[in-house]
Amino acid sequence: MAKKSAPDDRSQRHRSDKALAHRLKRLRADSMNPVMEMSEAETASRTGAVSVDCGWGRLIFAQTFENAADLVSAIREEGPERRDIAFYVRDPHVLLAEAPQEIFLDPSHTFRLDLATYRSGRRQPRGYFVRRLSSEADARAVNRIYAARGMVSVRPDFFWSNRDNRAITYFVAEDEATGEIVGTVTGIDHRRAFADPEQGSSLWCLAVDPQARHPGIGEMLVRRLAEHFKARGAAHMDLSVLHDNDQAIALYEKLGFRRVPVFAVKRKNPINERLYARPLEAYDALNPYARLIVDEARRRGVHVEITDAEGGFFRLSHGGRSVHCRESLSEMTSGVAMSICDDKAVTRRVVEAAGIVVPEQMVAGDDRHALQAFLEKHGRVVVKPARGEQGRGVAVGLETIEDIDRAVATAREVCDRVLVEACFDGEDLRLVVIDFKLVAAAVRRPPRVVGDGRSNIRRLIESQSRRRSAATGGESTIPIDAETERCLAAAGFDLDTVPESGTDIVVRKTANLHTGGSIHDVTGVVHHRLVEAAINAARAIDIPVVGIDFMVHSPTEPDYVFIEANERPGLANHEPQPTAERFLDLLFPLSGHRAATQALGKM
CATH class of the missing domain: 3.30.1490.20 (ATP-grasp fold, A domain)
Structure with a gap:
């Protein structure tokens, strides 16, 4: 066997030398081309194996690595709380054999759009427009959407510091009426990253705000990026999508994407665990509020046992301690506190005695x-x-x-x-208090639809309700009932009315998420008097986890009236605030990165 390996080794070295010579020849040719002007970061990546830092992790171009061992070494350099992706892996079976305990084959399909034959769509955005990311406020909004979609967040200054990076392009969709960022997409120009001989490009991090009111935002972001790369002369645009994301796959196929045999490999880490580890039994039956907590527990190494998925019950165990929960309601909340919250008249009397303003x-x-x-x-x-x-x-x-x-x-x-x-006229403010500290504050707004000049209000409500349901795992829908009809009648409409294009119509007065309302984070601007009142209400009830609801003129003003206290507040939809993290801190203070940081004396 040893005698046979020698010529094979020489042959391998010969092929490697030829590949290296070819790359150096291409680099010399590119350096003489005044059109190929590159930033310092891009030039550094030209020296051999290539990766592009995207903020959430690195996009590692596997085809630029000489061998599997080098590629595995690069994957091992993944930073904490990051998600690197090795893309364009030619021989995934060989790569996995190199480090089977450390890496895994991403269960995603790769789709490719041929830009030479791509034709722009006739449909134009209604109620929003697509533009380049242009400020740190845009970056913070993008992170909020990432968090809402369970994606890895990015330092806001990363977006801004990379605004001149010619290899990375960020587009956002902005609501014309509110100015809010409601969608985002990232594009990588492979030619500007490493002079890709295939003249490729790729799409990453397509995400739409789950509370966005307008249809077609994702499609418009994909089209805008395709048009951008086509204008730059790219031959194709690739993307990676989970194999079971039927809704996204249907969109890509509608736009002309086709599947190609391209693979991605990732490192086994807590962020990726659900992609390579055996799923918890009955996990898919959990609602989003229970799933958020279960995901955070598993990320920390807290043992999870789902005891009744349909009801949202699970048991968490760590370090000899076990706590039974129903979503954010745990054994730490007493039966007395639950009884106080259960009866709104009792809740009102208890908090009024503590000096809280009540109607x-x-x-x-x-x-x-x-x-x-x-x-x-x-x-x-x-x-x-x-x-x-x-x-x-x-x-x-x-x-x-x-x-x-x-x-x-x-x-x-x-x-x-x-x-x-x-x-009380004003806005519905929810304050989430955990361990008698404010964790999140959000304004909840009633459901509304926007006329398109063609559809009646019933059809607009049904379309909006389907989008809300899809975005919340079926938790949020807009009922068409007597209350909806009453609200429409008060505004001079009925379900058969066809409103003019752009007409904004509130279809229910209540802002509850389960009846189609939307939620908007105001934690950073909420008035300190409101925070004090919410904490005082929690102390009066003596409840460790609670959602306190106020009606306010504005979250930045001190005036309020108390509405109710919820002993099982939904911790989802409060992105980017760390609601699940603080809940686990309360239950298991010696779990997670916080405990490790304390142990190292860094807090």
Whole structure:
């Protein structure tokens, strides 16, 4: 065997020398070409094996490495909390044999768009436009979308520091009405990264805000990037997509992408664990609120046992300690605290005694004179069941006895005892308090649709509801019921109305996420008086994890009235705030990076 290996080794060295000579010849030719002007970072990558730092990790061009051992060495250099991708792996079986315990074959398909035959679509964006990323505010918004989609975040200054990097292009979609960033995509120009002889390019990190109101944002971002690379003379644009992401695959095939036999390899790390490890039994049946916590627990090495997936129950164990949870409700919340939150009238009395501002309230009964007097005093009222959750049976902004009667009848389907409260004009603010510290603050806004000049309101609601459901794992939909019809009638519409293009219509007054509302992070600007009031309410109830709801004129102003306390607040949808991380810190303070940092004396 030894005698046979010698000529094979010489032959391998000969092929390697030829490949190196070919690359050096190409580099010399490129250096004489004044058109190929490169940044310092790009020039550094030209010396051999190539990788491009994308912020979330490195895109490693496997075809530029001489052998599997060198490529594995590069993959091992992955930074903490990063996700490197080795793309264009020619012989994945050989590469995996080199380090089977450290790397894995990404279960994704590669799709390619032939830019020579690609034709731009006729459809134009409505209600938003696509442009280059241009500020650090854009970068923060992109990170928010990444977090909402479970993607690895990027330092905001990375985007800004790479704005002149000719190999990387960032596009964002901006809502015309609000100015919010609602989508993003990243493109890599392979020729400018390493003078790719195939003149390729690739698409990465396509992400749309799950609360975006406008259809077709993802498609427009893909088209804009394809047009950009076609104008630069690229031959094709590649992308990698998980094999079971049917919705994305359908979009790419619609745009003319076709599958190609190109593979990606990644390093086994906590971020990638769900791609290579055996999934937890019944994991897919968990709702997003339970899944968020389970994912964070597994990332930290906390043992997870799903005890009832449909109900959102799971047991977490670490270091000899075991805690049973239902989403964010754990055994650390007492039965007394739960009882206080369960009955809205009791909650109101408890927090009022602690100095929290509460709205005037009465119980809906048979005394219509008292109800009429209450309505005349306040002008507009809120009707809600004394016990209930997820916005069921709640009606806001009622101005007539007839509307109140109907709302009371609906609320009694949820709970026999119904409350009538003074209506406070403003925005619905949710403050998540964990361990008596504010973790997240967000404004919740009612569901709304935007007219397109063709569809009636019923159809617009159904389309928006499908998008909300897809973005939230079925947790958020817009009901078409008596409350929706009442809100439309108050604005002069009905379900058959065809609104003009661009008309913005609020279809329900309640801002609950389960009935189609949207949530917008305001943690960085919320007034300190509101934070103090929320923490005081949590202490009055003596509850370690709670969502405190206020009505406010603005999250930046101190005025508020207390609405309710939720003993099982949904920790999802508060990106980029670390809600699940703080929850696990509360349950298992000696788990995760925080504990390691403390042990090393770095905190």
